Amino acid sequence: MKKALICGVSGQDGSYLAKFLLEQGYRVYGASRDAQTSSFINLRKLDIKDELNLISLNITDFGNTLECINKIKPDEIYNLAGQSSVRLSFEQPHETHESVSTGNLNLLEAIRFSNLPIKLYNAGSSECFGDTIIPADESTIFHPRSPYAIAKATAFWQLDNYREAYNLYACTGILFNHESPLRPDHFVTKKIITAACRISQNKSRNLSLGNINIERDWGWAPDYVEAMWLMMQQDQPKDYIIATGQSHTLKEFITIAFNTLNLHWEEHVEIDEVLRRPTDLQIGRANPAKANEELNWKAKFGLNDIIENMIEDELVSSFKSPTSYL
Template sequence: MKALIIGVSGQDGSYLADFLLKKGYEVFGTSRDAQGSVFQGLSFLGIKNDVHLLSMDPEDFRSVLVAIKKSKPDEIYFLAGQSSVGLSFEQPAETIQSFTIGILNVLEAVKMEGRGIKVYHAGSSEAFGDTDGEAAKETTPFKPRSPYALAKASSTWLVDNYREAYDLFACTGILFNHESPLRPARFVTQKIIQTAKRISDGSKEKLILGRLDVSRDWGWAPEYVEAMWLMMQQENPDDYIIATGKTQSLEEFVSKAFEVLGLDWKNHVAQSADLMRPTDLSVSKADPSKAKKHLGWEAKKGIQEVIEGMM
């Protein structure tokens, strides 16, 4: 089996490459500049030399088509795009374009190839917006509240449309927050972990955060890539929520992170209005029962194991 991972340099792309290699796949991975990219995640996992790296611009149809013809994949995993919710408010056009044009080009290329290539698309829980404390299901309507969420909602609708209109095997994993040591520093969980470690080592700095009352469902990224693969092994394509089903506040995450290091978070954390987004979700809650029932998948690690794993 051959797999093409579009966006292999990110957290999920790196863990997915590792997972597929262990399954015996020949793995191809793309980056806009394969020669100049560092591929820290692949190096961290010790697999950089095992992945065939290709340069590809997801927003350039010809570039996408060439990469598919070179790799001749059985499965394509689309994980590319501007992945920060916060940054999407500063770069809305780039964010929306990176997801919608990217997946559209992949779907069009697969349709043209006409040989049954399976497509996985990375959706996001952010597309649901605020569900007023109710656990989101696959049938919950999208109400995006950020340019990032809007982009993910639009790209998910594109996948659903192509699946229905052209009978493609195309599915979306609607992933809730999932973390690992490969999370970039701009993500709040990595910021918390790294700042707490520096403070534990003697730094006098404060951890500066925005809202602490927001709640999220945090899982362990290496587990989530298995769910992506399982979706592609089903007889029929469908969309699935991937989450732990447990929601905790950011304050709880901070508290537990400092507690692991024997510190009281209240002595080391300050809030800043500058870090509060124009719109934000108060509570993100998931019902992952469909994935358990149809894929046989459920999260094993909760917030405590996630924090310890990141540490």
């Protein structure tokens, strides 16, 4: 039985990855900073919390990281931890850098010190590219435009250097935007879905947003965790862009969401300039051909499917008790 350690198991991707790996027959260790007090609500929603070995691990602490790796001796480590909000990274740049790039460096060093044949997956980000009018592929130059993107770019090059210098099996998945019902409320996509559902139920009236003309490639998170796993099963470690290859504006996202609920978004959406970021990416486009060909992976869900699934879950959840997952 293979053993996998997921850092950041309580998040959207960590929860879906844990479920996927369990289905593949793995013994899964899920790490969070404080496993004793964390609610693990996403793991409860997926009904897998009791199937995991939950541990406390702070990857910004090298000693703690090395100790856990030597104790568990995992075959694979998936680093999905770290501050993940672009907007919040402008307010917390030091926390973002430490949790993303320092945490990644500690994992690389701990694997090197352990002398164990551990494979490492690092969660990269399309934010590293900046604007991508021409669809980005694995050779596109980085132009990060936020503290979050800078931290992710740093982690990418750390891993690239350790892979070359120490012959580690380490790879980065450069993931474009991917959504699901497990998205936290502060992400704009979940904010739109929640607000639209509340408006349809007469529980709210308006939704305030910033720049709705941005363009992104949105995928389905459960699809993307399968791509993470496939990257770790290759003979040689490589970095891959994971995306649908189709981009849409946020205005399109809003229109589809509100139309699905028989609403007119223009009657409810207010543009608030305060919500604009200091710097923002206008266009995000991807070319996932390498993953399509070498991993035999392709996104299964388009934007309409993603939005419909998120709305369905939101409407069902609104009728459940707030403590039903506790």
